[in-house]
Amino acid sequence: xxxxxxxxxxxxxxxxxxxxxxxxxxxxxxxxxxxxxxxxxxxxxxxxxxxxxxxxxxxxxxxxxxxxxxxxxxxxxxxxxxxxxxxxxxxxxxxxxxxxxxxxxxxxx
Amino acid sequence: xxxxxxxxxxxxxxxxxxxxxxxxxxxxxxxxxxxxxxxxxxxxxxxxxxxxxxxxxxxxxxxxxxxxxxxxxxxxxxxxxxxxxxxxxxxxxxxxxxxxxxxxxxxxxxxxxxxx
Numbered sequence: 474x475x476x477x478x479x480x481x482x483x484x485x486x487x488x489x490x491x492x493x494x495x496x497x498x499x500x501x502x503x504x505x506x507x508x509x510x511x512x513x514x515x516x517x518x519x520x521x522x523x524x525x526x527x528x529x530x531x532x533x534x535x536x537x538x539x540x541x542x543x544x545x546x547x548x549x550x551x552x553x554x555x556x557x558x559x560x561x562x563x564x565x566x567x568x569x570x571x572x573x574x575x576x577x578x579x580x581x582x
Numbered sequence: 583x584x585x586x587x588x589x590x591x592x593x594x595x596x597x598x599x600x601x602x603x604x605x606x607x608x609x610x611x612x613x614x615x616x617x618x619x620x621x622x623x624x625x626x627x628x629x630x631x632x633x634x635x636x637x638x639x640x641x642x643x644x645x646x647x648x649x650x651x652x653x654x655x656x657x658x659x660x661x662x663x664x665x666x667x668x669x670x671x672x673x674x675x676x677x678x679x680x681x682x683x684x685x686x687x688x689x690x691x692x693x694x695x696x697x698x
Contacts, residue, residue, distance in 0.1 A: 506687075513694070514691065560624055562624075
C-alpha cells in the first residue's frame with residue numbers, strides 16, 4: 474500500500490527553527506510537495522523536490538532523500554503566522570498526489 | 583491572474599436541495615481537480631479533469647456530479663446530499679496532469695458546505 478507518515482503535532486518558539494519530517498512508501502515517485510494550510514483555508518504550495526538534496530526558499534527549506542523515502546521541511550526564524558498545518562504529499566507513478574495527514578505546528582511567543 | 587476562484591464560499595443546503603459549486607481559473611491550466619476535506623484530515627481526491635475530459639473518478643457517490651464546460655471552468659453539482667457530506671470542498675488546477683512541478687497545484691479558497 475501507499476503510506477505517508479508525518480508527526481501529528483509539533484510546538485516551537487517564535488524566532489526558533491523547527492524541522493517537520495515526512496517518510497513515504499509509494500508506488501513510484503514523481504516528486505514530493507509541501508503545502509501550508511491555515512485552519513479553514515486552502516492549502517498553499519511551499520516547495521517541490523524531485524531530486525535528492527536541499528531546496529531553499531527564504532525562511533523555508535525542504536530536503537529529500539529518495540533512497541530513504543524521507544523528506545523534511547525546515548522553517549527558520551519562526552513567526553506567529555507560521556502556526557498552521559503542514560502537509561507532505563507525494564506524486565506517485567500515476568501522477569496522483571498521495572497526502573500525509575498533516576502536521577499541526579503551534580508557535581508559542 | 584494566478585488564482586483559482588471558487589463560489590460560493592459558504593453553502594447551507596437541505597438534503598432534498600440541488601445546488602452547484604463553481605470553480606474558475608485563467609492560468610491556462612489543463613488539469614482541474616475536486617477535493618473534499620474534513621476537519622483535521624488531508625484533502626481527499628474526488629475527480630480529475632484533464633483537457634476537459636474526466637480522467638479520474640475516485641468512486642464518488644452519484645449524488646456528486648462534476649462538469650467541465652470549458653478549459654477554465656469546473657462545476658460540481660450536488661443533489662440529495664447527506665449530513666456526512668458536510669466538508670470543505672476544494673478546487674485545484676495544475677498545468678496538466680504530469681507537469682505539476684515548480685508550482686504544484688493551485689488551490690481555490692474552498693466552499694464550506696453544510697448539509698442539514
